[in-house]
Amino acid sequence: xxxxxxxxxxxxxxxxxxxxxxxxxxxxxxxxxxxxxxxxxxxxxxxxxxxxxxxxxxxxxxxxxxxxxxxxxxxxxxxxxxxxxxxxxxxxxxxxxxxxxxxxxxxxxxxxxxxxxxxxxxxxxxxxxxxxxxxxxxxxxxxxxxxxxx
Amino acid sequence: xxxxxxxxxxxxxxxxxxxxxxxxxxxxxxxxxxxxxxxxxxxxxxxxxxxxxxxxxxxxxxxxxxxxxxxxxxxxxxxxxxxxxxxxxxxxxxxxxxxxxxxxxxxxxxxxxxxxxxxxxxxxxxxxxxxxxxxxxxxxxxxxxxxxxxxxxxxxxxxxx
Numbered sequence: 001x002x003x004x005x006x007x008x009x010x011x012x013x014x015x016x017x018x019x020x021x022x023x024x025x026x027x028x029x030x031x032x033x034x035x036x037x038x039x040x041x042x043x044x045x046x047x048x049x050x051x052x053x054x055x056x057x058x059x060x061x062x063x064x065x066x067x068x069x070x071x072x073x074x075x076x077x078x079x080x081x082x083x084x085x086x087x088x089x090x091x092x093x094x095x096x097x098x099x100x101x102x103x104x105x106x107x108x109x110x111x112x113x114x115x116x117x118x119x120x121x122x123x124x125x126x127x128x129x130x131x132x133x134x135x136x137x138x139x140x141x142x143x144x145x146x147x148x149x150x
Numbered sequence: 151x152x153x154x155x156x157x158x159x160x161x162x163x164x165x166x167x168x169x170x171x172x173x174x175x176x177x178x179x180x181x182x183x184x185x186x187x188x189x190x191x192x193x194x195x196x197x198x199x200x201x202x203x204x205x206x207x208x209x210x211x212x213x214x215x216x217x218x219x220x221x222x223x224x225x226x227x228x229x230x231x232x233x234x235x236x237x238x239x240x241x242x243x244x245x246x247x248x249x250x251x252x253x254x255x256x257x258x259x260x261x262x263x264x265x266x267x268x269x270x271x272x273x274x275x276x277x278x279x280x281x282x283x284x285x286x287x288x289x290x291x292x293x294x295x296x297x298x299x300x301x302x303x304x305x306x307x308x309x310x311x
Contacts, residue, residue, distance in 0.1 A: 001179055017204075017206060018197075018204035018205055020193055021175060022175055023173055023176065025175070026172065027172070033207065037172050038172075041170045041171070043170070051210055052213045053207045053208060053210065054210050055167050056167050056206070057166070058203075058204075058205045059205075060165070060203070064199060064200040065153055065161075066153070071250065075198040075207060076162060094301055095302075098300060099300055100294040100296055100297060101294055102292070103256065104256065106300070107294070108300075128207075134253045135258060136250040136251060136262075137251070138248045138250055140231075141246075141247070141249075142235040142249075149166065
């Protein structure tokens with residue numbers, strides 16, 4: 001765990017709020033924390049360089065741009081786990097894939113450029129593995145809790 | 151939202167992140183041959199249409215000591231899902247919360263809430279806290295810990311240094 005001072009913690013919490021689209025968007029933040037803009041920006045760079053932040057910028061939603069995402073799961077027989085992992089991971093539409101503790105033990109996200117792409121990719125994984133691909137597209141998202149409190 | 155080629159250029163220019171300079175929008179606008187006002191107008195309309203969720207930091211959970219993550223799942227009465235999902239999603243330790251379809255009989259759960267903590271014990275405590283909030287509207291629940299990352303390429307990740 002990285003050592004963060006009080007200021008880093010405050011900054012980290014505030015940086016998870018939506019930044020303004022003003023000419024000098026960091027200025028109100030700097031004033032609030034009692035820093036000048038330059039010091040604030042140096043601190044943010046430091047958090048990025050040390051890996052405390054993975055990124056600072058817009059969060060884009062591919063679905064709102066016309067693409068689609070779908071969470072999927074497979075109940076993989078334990079003796080076929082490595083083979084099925086290879087088949088699933090070979091699909092470029094698979095953005096990430098986790099082994100989890102459940103009868104449904106493989107959970108992956110399909111990300112495609114069009115909504116139709118989800119069904120096509122899931123169907124072909126079913127054909128190649130002979131296993132059911134359960135599909136869990138989001139019905140609704142509850143937005144509020146995205147932040148991590150440092 | 152219909153993204154025209156200029157919007158797509160903007161997405162491409164900002165995918166890696168916002169420049170950490172006092173006037174970042176002016177700098178990006180300059181690179182794309184736009185005025186700052188035009189860029190900001192386009193960014194604002196992407197925000198209002200949901201193409202941009204927010205402009206903010208993505209923290210690294212592991213670096214913050216959040217080494218345990220569990221996908222908690224719940225079977226909630228359909229008539230209460232909107233209300234209770236909102237309450238669970240607002241908890242400070244829940245990073246994502248979704249309503250998703252059930253797949254009976256193997257999967258009776260319709261609420262998914264991702265919980266992070268510094269240990270499995272802490273995640274269990276948080277899960278118990280959620281169970282308390284859901285009360286009798288919840289018929290069953292489970293937690294799926296991640297055992298192994300099998301693939302992770304799709305999202306905008308920085309190379310590890």
